[in-house]
Amino acid sequence: MNPKLVFDADALSLRVCETDKFKAGLLSVSAILPIDRKKAPLITLLLAVLRRGTVKYPTLESLNRRLDYLWGAELSIRNFYRGDCQILGFTVELLDSAFLPEAEEESLTTVLDLLCQILFHPLLDENGRLLEKYVESEKQFHCEAIRSLKNNPRSYASERCSELLYRDDLCGASSLGTEKEIMAITPEELTRFWRELLASLSFSCFYVGAENPETLAQALRSTLGAALDRRELTTEPPTAAAVKAVRRPIAHAAHNEEIEAGQSHLLLGFTTDTVMTSSDFYACSLLNEMLGVSPSSRLFVHVREKLSLCYHCASSYNSFKGTLTVHCGLHRDNRARAEEEIMAQISQLADGTFDEDELLAAKRSLISAYRQTEDHPGAAESFCFRRSLAGREETPAEAMRLIEAVTRDEVIAVAKRLTLHTVYFLEGTLADGGEEDCDEND
Amino acid sequence: MKTTEFSSALLREHYVCVTHGSGLPIYVFPKKLTTACAIFAVRYGSLDCTLSQKDGTARDCPAGVAHFLEHKLFENEDGSDSFARFSALGADANAYTSYDRTAYTFNCSEHFDEALAELLHFVTHPHFTEKSVRKERGIIAEEIRMYADNPWERCFRNLLRLTYRNHPMRHDICGTEASIQKITPEILYSCYQSFYTPENMVLAVCGDVTVEQVLAVADRVLPQHWGIKTPRMLCEDLADRIEGKRRVTQKMPVAKPLFSIGVKDRVAGLDAPTRFRREMALSLLCDILFSRAGKLYNDLFERQIISPAFSSGYSATDTLGFLCISGEADHPEEVLSVINGYVASLLSDGIPDEDFERCRRVMYADEIRAYDSTEEIANRLVSFALDGIEMFSCPSLLQSITKSELESLLAQIWRDDCIAMSVIAPQEKK
Incomplete structure (x- = not known):
């Protein structure tokens, strides 16, 4: 399923995978910006405010009702980091008209119009400012989200390790910011930011589904394209480079923190010097697969199954930043044993203590994952978007051929380069799970 | 065969x-x-x-x-x-x-x-x-x-x-x-x-x-046979209401109180098709009451009584059914009181036609979309097989559910002695 470029105008482009395999189509609309420590939280807040109400649909209720009526059309905001870039935009999921039980108005154009409403026509007050009521309440929710980060120790540990691992990189900046920064934002400032942001954005769109590409192109041009053309000022879109490897450290840094929880979390962050555009990218992907992706990986088999130290122990590879992170949820008393075993498994891979079968299983698993991208619109979109962002234009079929060709020595060479950068330990201080500390009342 | x-x-x-x-x-x-x-x-x-x-x-x-x-x-x-x-x-x-x-x-x-x-x-x-x-x-x-x-x-x-x-x-x-x-x-x-x-x-x-x-x-x-066929001991829930206290609070290191409100439903004794129809109807009712496009959610949200995170759902086994609403709020009792008020208004004025039609459309779309993934289809086949229901009957079953059926179900399940609430409250600052 290879995407076809349907059009590529200055501020708007469209790629389409036309297929009738699915009963619902997926459209993503993305703008790419370099991460800016100050702007990242502003973008997060702004998107939440814009989603609250527009001139045509002044409340969240009216916006959501409109979407529900279009046979459960889903319009979600996208706001995430990929490497050193912040991606903002929308995804739209729409039921294919062939499966609607009754004739329906033009759903696609309606949803795209709604998207334009959100971006270009939010509800403003008489002074042309974003509605104070929406700004203030979203600031409150935003601050709550900052305060709630610790609610889930597992995701909090992961977040903290990323902060430390990327402390010298753009993506080390929080997309939420601090409470103080958020509370200081005024409706005027946010409105000014919205206008500046709009003036510089360009969008790339990606669609998987049965809609005719020309019909879709026409709908996009007449809605989003027209709105972009009408912009008052246009500055050059900022250039953004998503791929930039974290530098190998001279010595690793260790950070300990306590939390009132039953389980502790040990995270080890490594640099690999290998990013998506590197020639040994797939060797590194295979190393990650062998180390800690599947239930037959080293970490699962040794740290979990053989030593019974944990339930969860896995690795993940960030190919935009060239880092590999191991995350293990365990009892605090088992920290040293787990750390030792994780490092021992990495050493074994670097020494070449693995057979061809292990490498073959990793290849099969990774190839299978790439092959399956064509079965999921979201996975197909993600594959194309990530490759395009990194500047590595290839199809899943080409990726699979390259994986097949990776040699054992290439995997060993990557494993040898793994350098410990950050050790983060979130120590759970509860002796038991705190199961029985409930108060029942009427 | x-x-x-x-x-x-x-x-x-x-x-x-x-x-x-x-x-x-x-x-x-x-x-x-x-x-x-x-x-x-x-x-x-x-x-x-x-x-x-x-x-x-x-x-x-x-x-x-x-x-x-x-x-x-x-x-x-x-x-x-x-x-x-x-x-x-x-x-x-x-x-x-x-x-x-x-x-x-x-x-x-x-x-x-x-x-x-x-x-x-x-x-x-x-x-x-x-x-x-x-x-x-x-x-x-x-x-x-x-x-x-x-x-x-x-x-x-x-x-x-x-x-x-x-x-x-x-x-x-x-x-x-x-x-x-x-x-x-x-x-x-x-x-x-x-x-x-x-x-x-x-x-x-x-x-x-x-x-x-x-x-x-x-x-x-496959072997010719495996296991020893044994009568299943169904564990019926005999209590038709919640016995004893109906509020529970636990302190944890959270930033804001979290709540889960549960409505206990009784499905024991119902045959599979009746139970399934009830499950589908109550799922639809859940959406009508609590969806993000609904009046209740938006009232709670606009007044900042709840945070954006808010979810609801109905699920059933062959012996029990359970409706659950979860979210974050400084005053969970206030949330329950607003919900009770809204349910009372629906019970007296009826479910608005527009809400019924809107939620039926959303549920219909979810049904159709489920057939885009082999994993989801296989999971559905298992669920329907174990429940004794024919899977393709869902879209037409959904179309046959009426508004008055939902109104009478709401009156049946929304009883004070079947509603409980659990809260996770923040710990006092040390």
Whole structure:
């Protein structure tokens, strides 16, 4: 399923995978910006405010009702980091008209119009400012989200390790910011930011589904394209480079923190010097697969199954930043044993203590994952978007051929380069799970 | 072999059900996608904690056996691990245990026959030893801790404990750190023999495969029979209301209070189609009452009584039903009071036509979209097979549900003595 470029105008482009395999189509609309420590939280807040109400649909209720009526059309905001870039935009999921039980108005154009409403026509007050009521309440929710980060120790540990691992990189900046920064934002400032942001954005769109590409192109041009053309000022879109490897450290840094929880979390962050555009990218992907992706990986088999130290122990590879992170949820008393075993498994891979079968299983698993991208619109979109962002234009079929060709020595060479950068330990201080500390009342 | 074919003109899909010689029902749903998914499931979950013995007596098992068994079944007699075998085939295997079922599954894009053979083999060939059971306790204890540290999980579990005082629904699916210490190979074998029988199981396959292909593997791998057919001891929830206190609070290091409101429903005694219709109707009602496009959510949200995170849902097993609403709020009692007021207004004025139509459309779309993934289809086949419902009947069943039916259901379930609330409150600052 290879995407076809349907059009590529200055501020708007469209790629389409036309297929009738699915009963619902997926459209993503993305703008790419370099991460800016100050702007990242502003973008997060702004998107939440814009989603609250527009001139045509002044409340969240009216916006959501409109979407529900279009046979459960889903319009979600996208706001995430990929490497050193912040991606903002929308995804739209729409039921294919062939499966609607009754004739329906033009759903696609309606949803795209709604998207334009959100971006270009939010509800403003008489002074042309974003509605104070929406700004203030979203600031409150935003601050709550900052305060709630610790609610889930597992995701909090992961977040903290990323902060430390990327402390010298753009993506080390929080997309939420601090409470103080958020509370200081005024409706005027946010409105000014919205206008500046709009003036510089360009969008790339990606669609998987049965809609005719020309019909879709026409709908996009007449809605989003027209709105972009009408912009008052246009500055050059900022250039953004998503791929930039974290530098190998001279010595690793260790950070300990306590939390009132039953389980502790040990995270080890490594640099690999290998990013998506590197020639040994797939060797590194295979190393990650062998180390800690599947239930037959080293970490699962040794740290979990053989030593019974944990339930969860896995690795993940960030190919935009060239880092590999191991995350293990365990009892605090088992920290040293787990750390030792994780490092021992990495050493074994670097020494070449693995057979061809292990490498073959990793290849099969990774190839299978790439092959399956064509079965999921979201996975197909993600594959194309990530490759395009990194500047590595290839199809899943080409990726699979390259994986097949990776040699054992290439995997060993990557494993040898793994350098410990950050050790983060979130120590759970509860002796038991705190199961029985409930108060029942009427 | 008895073969039945089902097709849907609306969905442009079809599937076949065959009863294998062993008694195992096999469902095959051909779908031209790259990924094939197979699920081998048993009607045995955390609620099935009483064994019926040969002499007619009942035997209580420690909480968490079904889940423990799920973990241990991957281990083979020769010391090998089925996960590794799946991995060598490029197949991605997994398993899960719920209140009323355990499922073993894999996804693959090649070597389907070999992967299916592995699935059918390891699930029908249990092998447990003292050593491996002892080792598994450490792993499951960490799984228990992981869930216990999640305040949303904790909130929901406290709610179930409050709602079901004398029913295994109050126990966690994984059991507790204490209960898993009591699980032995003998208990695992006894439970396996009693529940893992062909008649109590189902195999569902979805992908670019044929019925003949699946049956050929089943014939080659499946034993003539396995397990010992034993009467199932259904654990009925006899209480038609929540007994005792209906509020529970626990302190955890959260930034803002979290709440789960539960509405206990009684489905015991209802036949499968009636129960399923009720489940569908109550899911629709849930959406009408609590969706993000609804009046109630937006009233709570605009007045900042709740935070954006807010969810609701209805679920049922063959013995009980449960509606749950969860969110974050400084004053959870105020949320419940606003909800009660809204329900009262719907009971007196009726459900607005627009809400009914809107939510019916959303649910219809969800139904159709479910047929875009082989994994989701296989999971649905299992659920519907275990519930005794024909899967393609859903869209027309949904169209047949009326507004007045929902109004009378609302009046039936929304009773003060069937509503409980669990809160996770922030700890005082030290």
